[in-house]
Every structure is written in structure tokens, then in C-alpha cells.
Amino acid sequence: MERYYQKEIETADREQILAWQNERLVKQVRHVWDNVPYYRKKMEEKGVAPEDIQSVEDLHKLPFLTKDDLREAYPYGLLATPLKNCVRIQSTSGTTGRRVVAFYTQHDIDLWEDCCARAITAAGGTDGDVCHVCYGYGLFTGGPGLNGGSHKVGCLTLPMSSGNTDRQLQFMVDLEATILCCTPSYAAFLAESIHERGLRDKIKLKAGIFGAEAWSEEMRQDIQDKLCIKAYDIYGLTETSGPGVAFECSEQTGMHINEDHFIAEIIDPDTGEVLPEGSKGELVFTAITKEAFPLLRYRTRDICILSREKCSCGRTHVKMSKPMGRSDDMLIVKGVNVFPSQIETVLLEQGYPANYQIIVDRVNNSDTIEVMVEMTPENFSDNLGKITEMEKGLVSALKAMLGIYAKVHLVAPKSITRSEGKAVRVIDKRKI
Amino acid sequence: MTIPQISVFLENKAGQLADITHILSENQVNMRALNIAETADYGVLRLIVDDASKASAILLEHGFILTMTPVVGVAVPDTPGGLSKVLGVISDAEMDVEYMYSVFGQKDGQACMIFRVADTDGLAAVLDKAGIGTIGGEDLGLH
Numbered sequence: 001m002e003r004y005y006q007k008e009i010e011t012a013d014r015e016q017i018l019a020w021q022n023e024r025l026v027k028q029v030r031h032v033w034d035n036v037p038y039y040r041k042k043m044e045e046k047g048v049a050p051e052d053i054q055s056v057e058d059l060h061k062l063p064f065l066t067k068d069d070l071r072e073a074y075p076y077g078l079l080a081t082p083l084k085n086c087v088r089i090q091s092t093s094g095t096t097g098r099r100v101v102a103f104y105t106q107h108d109i110d111l112w113e114d115c116c117a118r119a120i121t122a123a124g125g126t127d128g129d130v131c132h133v134c135y136g137y138g139l140f141t142g143g144p145g146l147n148g149g150s151h152k153v154g155c156l157t158l159p160m161s162s163g164n165t166d167r168q169l170q171f172m173v174d175l176e177a178t179i180l181c182c183t184p185s186y187a188a189f190l191a192e193s194i195h196e197r198g199l200r201d202k203i204k205l206k207a208g209i210f211g212a213e214a215w216s217e218e219m220r221q222d223i224q225d226k227l228c229i230k231a232y233d234i235y236g237l238t239e240t241s242g243p244g245v246a247f248e249c250s251e252q253t254g255m256h257i258n259e260d261h262f263i264a265e266i267i268d269p270d271t272g273e274v275l276p277e278g279s280k281g282e283l284v285f286t287a288i289t290k291e292a293f294p295l296l297r298y299r300t301r302d303i304c305i306l307s308r309e310k311c312s313c314g315r316t317h318v319k320m321s322k323p324m325g326r327s328d329d330m331l332i333v334k335g336v337n338v339f340p341s342q343i344e345t346v347l348l349e350q351g352y353p354a355n356y357q358i359i360v361d362r363v364n365n366s367d368t369i370e371v372m373v374e375m376t377p378e379n380f381s382d383n384l385g386k387i388t389e390m391e392k393g394l395v396s397a398l399k400a401m402l403g404i405y406a407k408v409h410l411v412a413p414k415s416i417t418r419s420e421g422k423a424v425r426v427i428d429k430r431k432i
Numbered sequence: 433m434t435i436p437q438i439s440v441f442l443e444n445k446a447g448q449l450a451d452i453t454h455i456l457s458e459n460q461v462n463m464r465a466l467n468i469a470e471t472a473d474y475g476v477l478r479l480i481v482d483d484a485s486k487a488s489a490i491l492l493e494h495g496f497i498l499t500m501t502p503v504v505g506v507a508v509p510d511t512p513g514g515l516s517k518v519l520g521v522i523s524d525a526e527m528d529v530e531y532m533y534s535v536f537g538q539k540d541g542q543a544c545m546i547f548r549v550a551d552t553d554g555l556a557a558v559l560d561k562a563g564i565g566t567i568g569g570e571d572l573g574l575h
Binding site for chain 2: 375381382385388409411412413
């Protein structure tokens with residue numbers, strides 16, 4: 001028997017969903033026009049006025065927003081309510097150059113947590129469950145989002161945050177956690193640890209909600225087998241609130257987008273044209289219920305396919321496939337967004353050449369990132385200690401910029417291939 | 433009196449050192465001392481050769497990164513306690529040895545060790561005062 005957190009909404013018919021979207025979109029465009037000069041200017045430049053948007057059919061007339069806009073408007077440029085109405089910020093992790101700060105009113109947090117509650121319920125969660133959340137808490141949206149959703153469902157919530165595997169396992173066993181929320185790679189790592197310590201019989205998990213990074217069907221199978229659970233995907237981004245924009249149901253064939261809050265479009269990343277239903281392209285979101293940070297036509301850069309095929313779970317909201325790639329060069333490493341340009345900035349600041357290569361791999365189900373950097377005459381010394389010190393300086397500067405550890409590999413000059421035209425900056429060896 | 437040392441960046445991969453020795457031999461450069469300091473990923477090759485300016489020009493031509501460093505050659509009595517005495521003198525003078533290594537072979541019952549310190553002239557003076565001889569380029573057959 002399928003359970004829903006908000007049955008009337010999640011199983012509403014198409015007409016009803018469209019009616020909500022039409023009404024909310026018109027209202028949202030007016031709200032943004034009145035309160036966000038940055039976006040209003042974009043609309044004026046495109047010759048669009050709020051009156052031109054009467055329904056979802058008109059959505060394509062609106063200008064796009066990109067991560068560049070968010071950076072340019074940082075920190076308050078896209079805020080649509082007075083700051084005194086805001087109660088929270090969340091931010092993408094540790095990326096000074098590309099920091100995204102999103103604002104929330106209490107109402108925004110309520111709706112976001114509703115979305116997460118829908119995801120937990122779809123994974124079988126009820127008020128009788130113990131929900132173990134080991135996404136990071138803090139600026140990262142993962143912990144706070146699932147924590148709030150878990151409260152709404154009425155689960156006993158374990159706000160574990162990330163790290164300290166011993167403590168994670170102890171609580172998981174002692175408090176008989178039944179639902180695990182974390183990144184898929186951490187789930188795989190925990191599964192390994194449980195296996196190694198012979199704790200499998202002591203674990204009561206039945207479901208896992210895993211997101212914030214790409215994972216394959218094989219990885220899903222592996223986690224499901226090792227933990228004897230059903231593993232559900234969840235999707236979201238800080239710009240649109242956080243996890244819970246879309247979530248998987250028991251059919252495990254894609255993630256239902258919460259269409260009462262977000263309108264999804266698929267566009268051609270090169271031309272910006274809206275593509276017909278079922279096409280593969282870049283996912284664009286319009287947030288129609290957010291008050292503080294209502295992004296219209298935000299380009300996610302994630303490539304995927306939308307499907308309106310009837311779902312056996314009874315939910316009627318459109319499904320998105322797992323992201324199949326990016327339309328920009330952003331990498332997601334350990335759930336953290338990494339742009340090659342950030343690494344380049346650090347290298348130049350630290351006096352290294354901009355000729356570098358980034359190697360991303362997955363070792364024991366955990367992402368690794370290595371930056372190959374060419375040695376220069378200026379940085380070279382006959383004293384090994386001085387080189388090691390410089391290398392350490394580079395590693396900490398990268399950590400400060402990216403928020404994660406990146407290994408630095410100093411290589412001989414001119415040893416990184418210089419290709420004709422576009423340089424091959426990134427080698428992603430992960431099989432996902 | 434100092435001796436010129438060539439320090440070359442070595443990436444930790446097969447054949448790097450062989451490439452360098454091959455290039456030097458092709459050009460009739462003779463090595464007098466060699467030392468490698470390394471981490472897991474890279475290293476520094478330190479060389480004393482008979483013709484440092486020729487060798488460095490050739491290695492630069494081949495794309496290697498290098499630097500020239502003045503070092504001090506010290507005549508260490510080839511007897512028990514020989515090195516200990518030298519190090520004691522340096523330590524008493526409160527000088528830090530960054531690194532040291534030995535030259536191939538010995539002469540007249542004396543081994544030759546290469547010392548790198550921040551103040552090479554100061555080291556030569558300290559040793560001289562203590563009656564420990566330094567070794568010049570000509571002693572090692574350098575051009």
C-alpha cells in the first residue's frame with residue numbers, strides 16, 4: 001500500500017497541477033518584478049512584462065538565470081523579501097569564487113521540509129521510524145533539509161551529520177535506525193564498515209535516501225544488497241531550496257519533481273530553445289512558491305530527460321531521470337561542486353602555471369580528486385623541504401577554495417599534454 | 433671556497449634519472465657526486481659534475497628545471513669519529529646543515545663530503561679555524 005505525505009497534491013490530476021502552476025507562476029512573476037530589480041531589468045531587456053505571462057505556456061518568454069547571475073547578484077541582489085522576513089541562509093559548500101547564498105522565510109523552510117517529508121514517506125517512512133541523517137549539517141542543505149522532513153513525518157530523527165564512522169555505527173545499532181540519509185558514496189562506505197565489523201545482523205535499516213552526487217544503478221544494487229535495504233535517489237540544489245526538489249518512489253525509475261512548487265523545462269543548452277517532452281537536455285527550474293529567493297527559469301546545467309509516463313506509485317508529478325551529465329564543466333566530487341576555473345584561480349594566485357590537469361576517480365566508493373601541476377623554475381628549490389612546504393600551501397589554498405581535500409601532484413615541466421585548441425583539463429575516471 | 437651544485441627537479445616516474453645520466457654521458461659530462469632527496473611523488477637530484485655550466489645548459493635545453501646552488505666540500509678524515517668531529521664543529525658554530533652527501537671515492541685517507549648550509553662562506557671559515565680542510569673544485573677535477 002503506497003503511502004503519501006500529501007496525497008491530494010502528490011496524486012492530483014494533470015489539470016489540477018497545471019491550474020496550480022498557472023496561478024502561482026503569474027503571481028510569482030509579479031512578485032519578482034516588484035521586488036527584484038536585477039531580474040526586472042533582465043525582463044525589460046527581453047521586452048517582457050508581467051502581463052505577458054498568463055500561464056505556463058508563456059514561461060519560455062522569461063529570461064534565464066544562471067550561476068553567473070547568482071554570483072553577480074551576490075549576496076542580496078536576488079532577494080525578493082525584506083531581510084527581516086528571512087530566517088535562514090544556506091550556501092553551496094566552500095567556494096569563494098562561486099559561492100551561492102540562498103535565503104529562506106519560515107514559509108520557504110516549511111515548504112522545503114514538506115518536499116523532504118514527501119521523499120521520506122515515499123521511501124516508506126512513518127512516525128514509527130528512526131531516521132539517521134548523516135548528510136552534513138550547516139551551510140550544506142543536505143542535513144537541514146532531511147532533518148526538517150524527518151521531523152514533519154514524525155520520525156525519531158538522529159542528527160548525526162557527517163564523519164566519525166564509529167559513532168555513526170554505534171547510534172545506528174543502539175537506536176535501531178531504520179532510514180539512512182546520506183550521500184551514496186558514504187552509504188557504500190558505511191555498508192563496507194558494517195560488513196567488516198560483522199554488524200549486519202544488528203542493523204535494522206530498511207530504506208536509504210541518497211543524493212547530492214551521481215550514482216549508478218550498479219552502485220544502487222551494491223548498497224541495497226549489502227545493507228538489505230531499498231535505496232532511493234533524491235535531487236535538489238541550493239539555488240532552488242535543497243534536496244527534495246525531486247525524489248524517487250518505490251518504482252525506482254526516476255524522480256518525481258514536486259510540480260506544485262517547481263516548473264521543470266528541458267532546453268537545448270546551446271540555443272536555450274525549449275525541447276519537446278521526452279527530449280534529453282538541460283533541466284531548468286522555476287520556483288513558483290518560494291518567497292525569499294524565487295528563481296525564475298534557473299538553468300541547473302544538469303542534463304536529463306523528463307517523463308510523464310504513468311507511475312505505478314500513483315504519483316502524478318513528472319519524473320526526471322538521474323542527471324546524465326552537465327552542460328558546463330562543473331564536477332561533483334564528494335557531493336561538492338567543483339569548477340576547474342576555481343582550481344585555475346588558486347594555481348595562478350600561488351604562482352603556478354595555468355597548465356594543469358584534474359583527475360577525478362572513485363576509490364572504494366569514495367571520490368578522489370588530484371590536481372597535476374607543473375613545476376616551474378621559480379617554485380623549484382634544491383631544498384626538498386621548501387618544495388614540500390609550497391605543496392602544502394597549495395593543498396590548503398585548494399581546500400579553502402573547494403571545501404574538500406584535493407591531492408596535489410607536482411610533475412615535470414611540459415609533461416601535461418598541451419592539446420590543440422581546447423585543453424583537456426579534466427579526466428573523470430569514475431564509472432557512473 | 434664553494435663548489436657549484438646542480439639541483440634538478442625529478443618527477444617520480446620510470447626513466448627520469450636514466451634520461452639525465454644518458455644526456456650527460458652523451459655530452460661527455462662526468463659526475464663526481466650524486467644525491468637524491470625524494471617524496472612519494474617527486475624528488476630533487478643533486479649533482480656535482482666536472483663541468484657545471486655545460487651540464488646545466490644541456491639539461492635546460494632538454495626541458496629540465498634546475499637551479500645552481502653553492503655547496504661546501506669538506507675533507508673528512510676516513511677514520512672512526514671523522515664525521516662526528518666535523519659535525520661537532522658545525523654544531524658549535526650554531527649552523528644548520530640543510531643536507532649533506534658524499535663524493536665518490538676518497539683521496540689520501542680522506543673522504544669528501546658535500547655540505548649545504550645557508551651561509552657557505554661562513555661554514556668555510558668555521559672549518560678553517562678548526563683546522564678542517566675544505567675541498568675546492570680543482571681537487572675534484574672540476575673545470
